[in-house]
Amino acid sequence: MAEQGTGRRPRVVIVGAGFGGLNAAVGLAKLPVDVTVVDLKNHHTFQPLLYQVALAVLSPGDIAQPIRSILRENTNTEVIMDAVVGFDTVERHVKLKSGAVLIYDYLILATGSTHSYFGKDEWAKIAPGLKTIEDATEIRRRVLLAFELAERQKLETGAHPPLNFVIVGGGPTGVELAGSISDIAKLYMTKDFRHIDPGTAQVLILEGSPYILGAYPEDLQKKAVEQLNALGVRTRTNAHVTDIQPGYVMVGDERVESVCTLWAAGVQASPLGKLIAQSLGIETDRRGSVIVDDHLHPAGHPEVFVLGDLAHFEQDGKQVPGVAQPAMQMGTYAAKRIGLLLEGKGDKQKPFRYFDKGDMATIGRKAAVARIVWPFHANWSGFMAWLTWLTVHIFFLIGFRNRLSVFRQWAYTYVRFRDGVRLIIGSQELPGWDSLASSENQVTKDDSKA
Ligand SMILES: Cc1cc2nc3c(=O)[nH]c(=O)nc-3n(C[C@H](O)[C@H](O)[C@H](O)COP(=O)(O)OP(=O)(O)OC[C@H]3O[C@@H](n4cnc5c(N)ncnc54)[C@H](O)[C@@H]3O)c2cc1C
Known part of the structure; x- marks a missing residue:
């Protein structure tokens, strides 16, 4: 956590600017934090319309937009195009492919999922x-x-x-x-x-x-x-x-x-699920998703959030599906929670609940x-x-x-x-x-x- 009296505001590192990460960034815009969004692409992709590009109805530019321009008005936010390749969760560092290291007070991981060819x-x-x-x-x-x-x-x-x-x-x-x-x-x-x-x-x-x-x-x-x-x-x-x-x-x-x-x-969680789990000494589920508690934290780590397709979150005994709505709602929830944790009111927040619209x-x-x-x-x-x-x-x-x-x-x-x-x-x-x-x-x- 940022030290009292140093003038440094708490830093939130968001990895992945998909539905989960972007909604978290939007929710953090007005909070007294500095935000770094890292994504290996320079654009956010609206995946539900990808097949319209694949079948020549829409152009790539219709369904994707630069992350930098989406977050332009968020004056507390910087965007870095790089791939995250590792974590030091003791020192609270995120390691980037370029060799750079980002220090965090809060880490939000939302790197989604990828194809699974079932070992082939x-x-x-x-x-x-x-x-x-x-x-x-x-x-x-x-x-x-x-x-x-x-x-x-x-x-x-x-x-x-x-x-x-x-x-x-x-x-x-x-x-x-x-x-x-x-x-x-x-x-x-x-x-x-x-x-x-x-x-x-x-x-x-x-x-x-x-x-x-x-x-x-x-x-x-x-x-x-x-x-x-x-x-x-x-x-x-x-x-x-x-x-x-x-x-x-x-x-x-x-x-x-x-x-x-x-x-x-088939789909499986982004490989970062396994990396963060190793670093935190916790388990993933069989698809490599990180099991999170009612507040979207891996067990025992209130400074880390895992959202969207990368998270294994259970509600009413069932895993919440890997679709856009839960990811977006989780992003909004995580941002709100960081605001409350900074005010020392984390215990006032109700557990996350996915609101299924269909x-x-x-x-x-x-x-x-x-x-x-x-x-x-x-x-x-x-x-x-x-x-x-x-x-x-x-x-x-x-x-x-x-x-x-x-x-x-x-x-x-x-x-x-x-x-x-x-x-x-x-x-x-x-x-x-x-x-x-x-x-x-x-x-x-x-x-x-x-
Ligand atoms: C073809 C297709 C159709 C879909 N249709 C629907 C639909 O109709 N309705 C619906 O609700 N859902 C749909 N989904 C599912 C939905 O898109 C996902 O559930 C949603 O995108 C998950 O959001 P997320 O934030 O978890 O991850 P994503 O939106 O996948 O974002 C992950 C981000 O992390 C970045 N990233 C990954 N690895 C790294 C790394 N190592 N370092 C830095 N950045 C990284 C990626 O570049 C990406 O920007 C569809 C998905 C696909 C693929």
Whole structure:
């Protein structure tokens, strides 16, 4: 703690400027503390709209904003772009990759989660997951490239490999990706190609559990599958993926050909969870999340907070889910708690309680499922759910400029059936394409094209 009479104000170091970290920084703006926000990126990413970038509806700039500009008005706050690589929780130091060290009185850790390939990290190159802007533009590159290569191949040889897209994982991200790939193939791209019919593209979700959208109520799970099927997306549950190779996925002994495989199956806590736990001498849960008490502290450490996806917080006997709302509410709570602790009133604060407003997942251009808990209870599906999803996501997007631009882009896409960001940037290699293109199992005649 800052020493009395030295004139130094207590320093709060926030690691991670996602939903949790940013909300904490906003809450600390008016307190008598100095704040350092460290993030390995220079921007905050609105992850719920990442798949819209991956599927070429929105641009990266629509859903991300520089952290520095978001916190510009917080005169007590500095922003450092660097990766945190370690902690000395005895000396209260945070170690940065650059070699610099930050001293803290309070530490807020909110570095989120990352993909888990269940120990098969070699699959990551073949089947990218979706977590960052870089992931989204890579997925966009692969999906668009598959159509381009098919067009070129058809022109050259009169045939092309079937445009099969395989998504591993039937949670919200898998469902959103699948619906959107089907939409762009069937609705937006059909007029753009002369030799292939993009509408013949097949999208398949492989889910290991018995359920698509397993965290949703049963009626919404069923509606989701119906809406996916209506878009031409096939779903297979109890489908355990045993191998992923360029050009195909193995489900047990069965080989499923795939021009583009995407990973939406598993998440684990950011590696900083294990590092802080080692330094504090505490345990993590099996996903590497830090177990926190009612006030969001790891046991016995009131100077440390762990928030959002990195925290394992239980309420009413269940772990609070890794979604944006808990992270935001935890950020606000931690900032408030620091204010009270500084006044010696920490014991006056009630334990943290997550206020669940519900959750939603979109399924393509105009369908969604929504479990609404606040301001009323309802389970919606279809167009109404999609409109609710759209309104909520535009409302929560950080920054007025982004909201306006996203709304305009969506309206344009929706009314004109166009999507404007179909840019292929980077390599023109698609893993597995060459072997698929040389195999005998080719499409020679696309239904509607010469
Ligand atoms: C594709 C996708 C779709 C989603 N859709 C929804 C949705 O529709 N609704 C919903 O509620 N939730 C959704 N989520 C989940 C939601 O985005 C997360 O729960 C939320 O972002 C968690 O917030 P957080 O603050 O814990 O971490 P994050 O928002 O992930 O932020 C973590 C920050 O830490 C930084 N960081 C990581 N490691 C380091 C390091 N070593 N040093 C410095 N900085 C570091 C990162 O750069 C990042 O800025 C989605 C997530 C994804 C990936």
